[in-house]
Amino acid sequence: STTTNHIRLMVVGQEGVGKSALIVKYLTGRFISEYQSDFDWKYSYQTNIEGEQVHMEIIDSLTIDDTHIVWAEGFMMVYDVTNQDSLLKIEQIKERLDSVRSTKILTMIMVANKTDMEHCRTVSREQADALAARLSCGHVECSACGPEAEVRFAFDELCREVALARQQSAKKRERRRSSLSQVRQGLKMLVQTGK
Numbered sequence: 457s458t459t460t461n462h463i464r465l466m467v468v469g470q471e472g473v474g475k476s477a478l479i480v481k482y483l484t485g486r487f488i489s490e491y492q493s494d495f496d497w498k499y500s501y502q503t504n505i506e507g508e509q510v511h512m513e514i515i516d517s518l519t520i521d522d523t524h525i526v527w528a529e530g531f532m533m534v535y536d537v538t539n540q541d542s543l544l545k546i547e548q549i550k551e552r553l554d555s556v557r558s559t560k561i562l563t564m565i566m567v568a569n570k571t572d573m574e575h576c577r578t579v580s581r582e583q584a585d586a587l588a589a590r591l592s593c594g595h596v597e598c599s600a601c602g603p604e605a606e607v608r609f610a611f612d613e614l615c616r617e618v619a620l621a622r623q624q625s626a627k628k629r630e631r632r633r634s635s636l637s638q639v640r641q642g643l644k645m646l647v648q649t650g651k
């Protein structure tokens with residue numbers, strides 16, 4: 457069911473980048489350092505974003521399977537600032553999402569995690585910004601064990617992107633509907649005038 461305030465999100469990224477840590481921080485405000493990661497988790501959460509009540513469902517999945525890719529409306533692509541491979545993995549994941557969703561618009565945001573480990577950073581902000589520009593998506597930095605506001609901003613930003621994508625596709629549908637009705641109108645007049 458897709459009502460205006462019902463949003464389905466999926467958090468993806470290389471193993472160990474902190475997907476579960478970010479989700480739990482967002483939902484509870486707490487950093488829990490170890491999670492059981494041998495199951496798929498689906499969280500259900502009610503929140504308020506800019507005065508709007510939002511019911512969110514968030515998938516933290518072990519594998520990125522097709523059913524989940526089709527199910528989700530928004531994707532949070534997480535990488536770890538101390539791990540170059542995790543940034544490269546984002547490109548691979550994007551290709552996989554594109555191949556499954558082919559015709560559907562992909563709404564996504566790139567999230568850098570573990571910024572508290574600045575001394576071990578191997579991925580520069582500029583390098584990740586360049587990838588985000590190439591993938592045409594937003595990019596935010598945070599830490600699951602840092603300020604809650606940063607993590608909250610990342611999830612809220614993705615929800616705003618999803619809401620924007622919905623508005624744009626509703627406008628597109630409306631434009632298509634109105635040009636179809638103009639064509640029908642024109643055909644009707646042609647038939648009536650016999651020309």
Ligand SMILES: Nc1nc2c(ncn2[C@@H]2O[C@H](COP(=O)(O)OP(=O)(O)OP(=O)(O)O)[C@@H](O)[C@H]2O)c(=O)[nH]1
Nearest residue numbers: 471472473474475476477489491493570599600601
């Ligand atoms: N320093 C630091 N450690 C973090 C942060 N986020 C997660 N971790 C640690 O990174 C490890 C992996 O975190 P998870 O949340 O399990 O990562 P995941 O991406 O869900 O991992 P999988 O479920 O195995 O794919 C754990 O030891 C966490 O405590 C962070 O922001 N800073």
